[in-house]
Amino acid sequence: MKSALPLLLAAFLMTAAPALTAQSGSLGLPQSIAAGSAFSIPTAGSGQAVLYIVGPAQALRRDVQLGEPVSFPAGVLFNAGHYLAILVAQGSSLDAGQFDVVPAGPPASLSFLAEPSRLPVELQGGVSGTAYVFDAWRNLIVAPLPVTFQLEQASGSPQTQTVTTRNGVAWTRMNSASKEGAATFVARADSAAATRVIQEVPGDPCNLTITAQPDGQQVRIETAPLRDCSGNPIPDGTIVTFTENYNGMQSTVDVPLRHDVARVDMPAFIGATISAASGVVAGNQIRWGGSR
C-alpha cells in the first residue's frame, strides 16, 4: 500500500494537468541524475508553485518560487528508477515531465549468494556463486561490470574467474578441492567485496575394514581409520553399523565414529560372522574363531 501511494498521488496530479490555465510556469528537467547526488531544476514563470517528484520508492514536495531553480542537496533523491516531476499552482498543474535516477558511481556493496554451504570434496561445478552489485544507496547497478570470483581452498591454487554482470547479476560455478576444509569464496567488484565460507567435507568411505579381538566374554570389533577416496578422514559422528550373525540370531549396533574409528563390543560366539557398513558402503566380513 505504501509503495502504491506515490503512484496514486501521481495519477491524481496528472488528471489535474489539463486544467492548467490559472498561472504559467515550466520546469527544466535533466534527462537523468545520479542517485544521491545534488541537483537543481530550473523553473520559468512567476509566482508561487509546488513541485512534486514521484518515483517508485520516493516522493518529494518542494515549495517553488517560479523563475528560480529548485535545489536538492546530495542524499535527498537516492532511489534509482523512473520519476515524474509535476509543477502545481492553485490546484492546477503548470508543467510536468519525467527523468531517471540512475545508480551512482562505483560498486559499493555486493549481495553474494554462495551455494551450497557444505559439499563433498572433488565435485566438479559443485560450488555456485551469484553476485548482485549495488551502489552506495543499495541501487542495483545494471550497467555491465566485471566481477571476480575467487575460491581459495585448503589445498591447491585458488580458482579465479572474472564474469561481466548482466542486468546487475554475475554468476559462476567452481569445483571443490580434493582436500577437506573450509574454502573461502570471495566475490569482488571494484572495491566492493563479499566473502563466504564453503565447508568442503569428505565423501563416502573408500573402504571399510574391520578387525576383531577377544575382550573377556565379548569380542571387540574395530574399524581401521576411515578415509574417503582422497584420503580425507571421515568425520566423527558418522554411523557405522556392525552386524553379528550367529546360529540364526543377529545383533546389530549403530556406532558413531570417534577419532576416525568405530568400535564396539559384541557377544563372542565361535563361528559368528561379523560385518560392518556405513551408509551404502559395505566392509569386510569376519568369521569369529575365538582368537584374533
Place this chain on the structure above:
Amino acid sequence: MKGALLALFIAAATVALIVDGTLRPIPSALAYAGGETLLRTPSTPEAAVENLGDQIRLQQWQKAWSSLANKAQFTEPEFVHDLTGYFLSLRTYAMLDNFEVFPLHESADGADVLMKLYWASVVGPFEESRQLHLVRQGDRWLVEWPLVKERHVPPQVIPVDYMRWDVINRGPGDDWGAQNVAAPHVRIVDMRPINRAEGVFVLGELLNDDVVPAWVSVRATLVAKNGAAIASEGSFDMILHRLLPKQVTPFLIRFPNVDLSQVDKIRMDPSAELVSASADPVIEIQNQKYNPAPDASLTGQLSSQSGEVIGFAHVLSTFYDRNGQLVWIAGQYMSRALLPQTPMDFRISVPQDLAGQVSSERTEVATFSEDSE
C-alpha cells in the same frame, strides 16, 4: 408441527433416560463415578483377578495392593511402580483399557491364572501378560502379585564423549544474500509399494548422505492414470526422524482403502532439516531372532551402551527377502524406560502372509528422553 412434536419427544426421552440412569445406574458407571465398587466376592480365582483388574483400571492402587496375598513382600509404591514404571516412560501416561483372565490350573488351596492387560497409551495400545498365583484363605481367593523389580544400575559416573552438533542459522536481521547453512542431503535408497487388504503400503529406506545430522520425513503421493492425486500421506512415526551421518532409516507409509491397480505412479517427497543432535545414546540390538510362522515375529533385546535413562524407545525393523528386497517394516514402542546397560526384550510381529518371504532383517531404535532435543 411434525418437527415440534419430534423435538418434544426427543426432549422427553432424554429426560426419562437421565432419570433412569441416575436412579438405576449400571455397576461399571457407578464405579467410574466414584460410587459403589464393581467388586464381587472373590469366591473364585477368576473373580479375585477380575477384582484386581478393575482396581488397576480405576487406579485404586491402595485397594489393589491391600487385596494382595503377598503385600508384605513389597510396598504399595513398589506395586504402583511395577505397573506404571519406575522412570518416565510410556507407562507413566498409560491407562489400563481392558484385561482378560485365563485360568491355567486350580486345586483346593491354590490356582494359577494368566492375566492379559491391555494398556492404552498416547502411541496406541500395548499388551502385557502376567502369570498370577492365587491362594485360598477361607472362602476367599487372594492374588499373589509377581512383582517385577526393575534392575537399578549402581550409582556411578559414565563419561560420554560422543559428538554433538549444534546449528547456528542465519539471523533474522541478516541481509537476504547473507549465507545460511544448507539443509542436509538425504536420498531414498530403496522404495517398494505393496498391495494388501487394508490398502497400499509404501515401504522404503532413506539415507542421510551428509556429514551432519538431519531431521527427516517422507511423504508419498499416489497418482492415478489420469494424473490426479489419489492420496498423499506421510510416514508419521514409522521412520527414524533423527538421522546421524550415513545412517539409514526405514519408512512405511499407509494408504488405507486404496488398491494398487488404481495407481499409475508414486511421487516421493523426502525432506530434511538441519538439527542439533547428539550421537549419544548408542543402543545395541542383541540376540535378534526371527521366529517363522505361525505367530511370526522378531525378538531381541535392546541394550543402551550409554549412561542415560531412555524414557521412550521405538524399535523399527525392516524385513528383506533372500534377494534383499523389502518385504515389510514393523515397529514396537517399549513401554518401560531403557536403563543403562540393562537389556530389555522386544517382540515385533510380522503379518502371517508375508512371514514366509522374510530372509533377513535390520533393526534400529529411535529414542526420546526427558532431556533430549
